[in-house]
Amino acid sequence: MTGATGQLGSALLNHLKGSDYKIKMTSRRKPEGTEDFEWVYSDLLSGEGLDEAVKDVDVIIHAATSPMKNSRLIEVLGLERFLGKLQHIKHFIYPSIVGIEEIPFKYYKLKYEAEELLKNSSIPFTIVRATQFHGFVESLLLSKPLFKRYVIPGSMKFQSVDVDDFATYLIDFIHKGPQGRTDDFGGPEIMLLREMPEQKIKINNETNKVLSIPLAGKLYKSFVDGKNTNCNQKTGRITFEQYLRNKKA
Ligand SMILES: NC(=O)c1ccc[n+]([C@@H]2O[C@H](COP(=O)([O-])OP(=O)(O)OC[C@H]3O[C@@H](n4cnc5c(N)ncnc54)[C@H](OP(=O)(O)O)[C@@H]3O)[C@@H](O)[C@H]2O)c1
Known part of the structure; x- marks a missing residue:
């Protein structure tokens, strides 16, 4: 499993604790509280540690990513180099x-x-597309009220999903075997972004308010149109509200 310290990686490790699988996990920082598993330092950018990481491995869940920094080098070129080591x-x-x-x-x-690279490789694969994680939406858009206001583009739509739901779904594919591109894995409900801080305010008894602002541009419009959602695949169980309640508890 790559990306052991990430949101998805941590959730995967939690769910794999106590399983019969022999697990090797990789990242650059060493994850805490994972003494049950073998950890190998590896860097998708430099290639360091990758040979050791994939030695004697049958199945890989590739949860490493870098959306902000060196993203092409890691997501595409790093994956290409990685795939070159995975003939077994x-x-x-x-x-x-x-x-x-x-x-x-x-x-x-x-x-x-990256999906295309994988599809065109000779390696048996499963690609599962998920909607944004609850924690990702919260930390990106709802973590910092400005002068007691969540200032957000409230008309954007999200069908956020709990990372634990997604992790258990991915783990099932280990024994199902390679499925190619699967159905999307979406959260249980599609919400307007402005509804999400309203739930947060209610659950945490905050005095903050919500200020919804429109944005210009195609990126904004694609989220307003819900291109990041799939109303036919409300597969996740934990709602955003439940995620907030669990976090508070
Ligand atoms: N976040 C979402 O809402 C969401 C939704 C759907 C799908 N996904 C997909 O799920 C996957 C995991 O996302 P995430 O949100 O869990 O990511 P994340 O929290 O940003 O974690 C990224 C992981 O990649 C590792 N990493 C970063 N740079 C690396 C490098 N150069 N070499 C090796 N490892 C490196 C990081 O560990 P170190 O820094 O310790 O190396 C970390 O463990 C991604 O493919 C993402 O596209 C995410």
Whole structure:
């Protein structure tokens, strides 16, 4: 499992604790509280540690990513180099994102390129596209009220999903075997972004208010149009409200 210290990586490790699988995990920082698993330092940018990481491995869940820094070098070129070392791998599981070909965002274009690389390789694979994680939406858009106001483009739509739901879904593919590109994995409900801080305010008894502002541009419009959602795949169980309540508890 790559990306052991990330949001998805941590959730995967939590769910894999106590399983019969023999697990090797990789990242550059060493994850805490994971003494049950073997950790190998590896860097997708320099290639350091990758040979050791994939030695004697049958299945890879590739949860490493870098959306902000060196994103092409890691998501596409790093993956290409990585795939070159995986001729012995029986199954490569790649988490991707819903709507990437319809949303004009650089990182999403790279995810699409990475999917194509994988499809054109000889390695048996499963690609599962998920919607944005609850924690990701919260930390990106709802973490810092400005003068006691969540200032947000409230008409954007999200169908956020709990990372634990997604992690357990991905783990099932280990024994299902390679499935190619699967159905999308979406959260249980599609919400307007402005509804999300309203829930946060209610649950945490905050005195903050919500100030919704429109934005210009194609990227904003694609989220207003819900291109990042899939109303036919409300597969996740934990709602955003439940996620907030669990976090508070
Ligand atoms: N976040 C979302 O809302 C969302 C939604 C759907 C799908 N996904 C997909 O799920 C996957 C995991 O996303 P995430 O949100 O869990 O990511 P994340 O929290 O940003 O974690 C990224 C992981 O990649 C590792 N990493 C970064 N640079 C690296 C490098 N140069 N070499 C090796 N490892 C490196 C990081 O560990 P170190 O820094 O310790 O190396 C970290 O463990 C991605 O493919 C993402 O596209 C995410």
